[in-house]
Amino acid sequence: MMLHIANVLSAEQVHALRQTIDSGPWSDGRASVGEQGARVKHNRQLPLDHPVAQQAGATVLAALQASPHFFAAALPLRIGAPLFNRYEGGETYGLHVDGAARREQSGWLRTDVSCTVFLSEPDSYEGGELEVVDTYGSHFVKLPAGDAILYPSSSLHQVLPVTSGVRVASVVWLQSMLRDDAQRRQIYELDQSIQSLRSQYGDGPEVLSLTNLYHNLLRMWSQM
Template identity: 60%
Template sequence: MLLHIPQVLGTVALQAVREQLAQAPWADGLATVGALGATVKRNHQVPADSPQGEALARAVEQAVRQQPLFVSAALPRHVLPPLFNRYAGGETYGLHVDGAIRQAAGLMLRADLSCTLFLSDPDTYEGGELVVVDTYGTHEVKLPAGDLVLYPASSLHQVLPVTRGVRLASFFWVQSLVRDDARRAMLFELDQTNQSLLRKLGSCAETLALTNQYHNLLRMWADT
């Protein structure tokens, strides 16, 4: 499931993140990639262990956890600390797949979902589309600043060359309570349908039955 989640960062929060990134140190993105990825990766990243990187990671994680649509779709067990990258001057990240296991806070965590939070207004740079390849085809994603795209970490994907301007983004991974993408998609559709009915009908026998089924399926499929 590929999902667009709008306005994860509002105008004030987005401006604060951009100001911190303007003061942050930048390092070659090759420092955080394996031998295979190094052949196709050309960008810069904020070191995760820098004061700016740690502060920015906390701010973005807090923002995404407060988004009901993100929680409904991702069912997060762990949100790995967000990272920050910059593409300019033709920089790109060729077709690749993210590693299945990531390390954070001394834990080995499974990456079920990949997330990209766009931080630059799309009209300020050319290129830089996130291209995700799945069983339904190839999808180019270039969202407004502050918006996030969520997609299975098992997907092949790439960032096209940025030929004008600067593309800033945050990226991170999620270990979900439900590792199977098809089951997560079913739970998400059921939850969103029930939420819509609750707004229209309020609490009633039908919405209670749907809520019961949702939680029983989650109980059956969740890894805790």
């Protein structure tokens, strides 16, 4: 499931983040990938252990965790440290798949869901679309600064070359309570239906019945 989440970060938060990270110690992005990724990755990133990346990462994590849509769609069990990347002058990250697991300070994290939070306005750079390939074809994503896109980590994807301007984004990987993407989609759609019905009719018997179904499915399918 791909999901666009608007306004994860406010304009003020984006501005403050860019002030924090733009002068940071950007380094070769190939340092954080394996052999396959290194052949197609040409960008720069902030080292995860640098204080600038950790300070900015805390802001991104807090904003994501405050988003009801992020929680409903991703059902995060564990969230990795945000990575900040930067593309300009033709830099790109060719077609690849994210590794099945990432080593975090707290141990290994299974990558079920990938999340890109855009930190550059789309009219400030040319190219740089995130292309996600699934069974329905290719989807090209270029969102306003502060918006996020969720997509399965199992998807083939790439960042197209940035031919002018600068593309800055944060990428987060998470391990979900539900490993299976189809189950996450069904749970999310059920949740959204419940929220819509509740706003119209309150907690009537039908809404309570659907809420019971939601929690029983989550209890049955979850990997916790």
